[in-house]
Amino acid sequence: MKQWAESLWRNKRLSLAEALEFPEPTKAAVVDTRTCRFPLPGAQLSVVDTFLQEAIKLRCSETLQTKKPRFTYPAEEQKPSAMEKWSLLGSTALVTGGTKGIGRGIVEEMGGLGAAIHTCSRNQSDLDASLQQWRSAGLKVTGSTCDVSSPADREKLMEEVKSTFDGKLNILVCNAGTGVVKPAVEQMAEDYKLVMSTNLDSSFHLSQLAHPLLKASGNGSIVLISSIGASIAVDGLSVYCASKGAVNQLTRSLACEWPRDNIRTNCVAPGSIKTPLLAMDDESLAMRRRRIPAGRIGEPEEVAALVAFLCMPGARYINGQVICADGGRTINGNI
Numbered sequence: 001m002k003q004w005a006e007s008l009w010r011n012k013r014l015s016l017a018e019a020l021e022f023p024e025p026t027k028a029a030v031v032d033t034r035t036c037r038f039p040l041p042g043a044q045l046s047v048v049d050t051f052l053q054e055a056i057k058l059r060c061s062e063t064l065q066t067k068k069p070r071f072t073y074p075a076e077e078q079k080p081s082a083m084e085k086w087s088l089l090g091s092t093a094l095v096t097g098g099t100k101g102i103g104r105g106i107v108e109e110m111g112g113l114g115a116a117i118h119t120c121s122r123n124q125s126d127l128d129a130s131l132q133q134w135r136s137a138g139l140k141v142t143g144s145t146c147d148v149s150s151p152a153d154r155e156k157l158m159e160e161v162k163s164t165f166d167g168k169l170n171i172l173v174c175n176a177g178t179g180v181v182k183p184a185v186e187q188m189a190e191d192y193k194l195v196m197s198t199n200l201d202s203s204f205h206l207s208q209l210a211h212p213l214l215k216a217s218g219n220g221s222i223v224l225i226s227s228i229g230a231s232i233a234v235d236g237l238s239v240y241c242a243s244k245g246a247v248n249q250l251t252r253s254l255a256c257e258w259p260r261d262n263i264r265t266n267c268v269a270p271g272s273i274k275t276p277l278l279a280m281d282d283e284s285l286a287m288r289r290r291r292i293p294a295g296r297i298g299e300p301e302e303v304a305a306l307v308a309f310l311c312m313p314g315a316r317y318i319n320g321q322v323i324c325a326d327g328g329r330t331i332n333g334n335i
């Protein structure tokens, strides 16, 4: 007996004879089974509609039963050993903005854990000097100049990554970012464009461009770097904070769309970290410190350790999370 007819009969909505008389579900109904939505929600049901609903329920339950889990739990013999769980040995990574600050910390942390890394920045001489230092330290790092706010540069960068790593990339860290400190009324159109294109457009477009490479690796991980400014307001940083809020939400969207391609997406939101971007006078720094329960400004490697962890096999069930590395700044309700 045809499965849909059997379902109608078993559910006693129709007699066996009636059930057998019905034709196969229409194309429209089959299309709807993909989304598991009924074609006529809330409508008065005719017999044919009842039939279609039954057929759809059946198809949906079949789909659910046969759906493959996205992050498969490895069989005993394929489980990473304790060493492999906490290592990046054999992984390939693109880290943007690796010559200074947090990006540099990430390159060094991941390189030390065994990853081969490609990085970029806008300044050729800084990049050359950094590459030299990393090579002498025994790290596997290549690099190219790229302004991540430029779509053409982003495309060129991904071509370079593709040829460096033979079309397979395990890790993308979108770290390069910038801010323009001005009251909201003084932020100009060009300030807005610079901040949005550097922080948000680049995270989205680089993730899109990296998608085929991450998918080809069979085990991809994206980490977007946002900021605690995505969830608390910071004077003078309205556009910056908005761009980082969008990065947090982009994380959640990619985390739901791309697990089918074995790609996880997470986000790290640093608090105040000692880097050239945080350059400010001692009084302002002291004011910031007072609000941080840990009592100090963070170091780049303290953010880098979290980023590296999120890319390791040990973190394979962590997806779609925004995690702060802020010494407790965002949970502090004390003035």
Ligand SMILES: NC(=O)c1ccc[n+]([C@@H]2O[C@H](COP(=O)([O-])OP(=O)(O)OC[C@H]3O[C@@H](n4cnc5c(N)ncnc54)[C@H](OP(=O)(O)O)[C@@H]3O)[C@@H](O)[C@H]2O)c1
Pocket: 096, 097, 098, 099, 100, 101, 102, 103, 120, 121, 122, 123, 126, 146, 147, 148, 149, 175, 176, 177, 178, 198, 225, 226, 227, 228, 269, 270, 271, 272, 273, 274, 275, 276, 277, 278
């Ligand atoms: N430091 C903090 O307190 C803090 C707090 C929250 C969030 N963050 C976020 O953390 C990330 C890193 O910040 P950071 O403090 O390490 O910054 P940083 O010290 O200014 O370093 C930024 C790095 O990115 C590169 N870069 C900047 N703009 C670029 C562009 N358009 N294209 C390519 N490379 C670019 C810089 O090199 P070139 O200038 O030579 O290009 C440098 O290597 C940013 O997304 C930032 O928003 C930082």
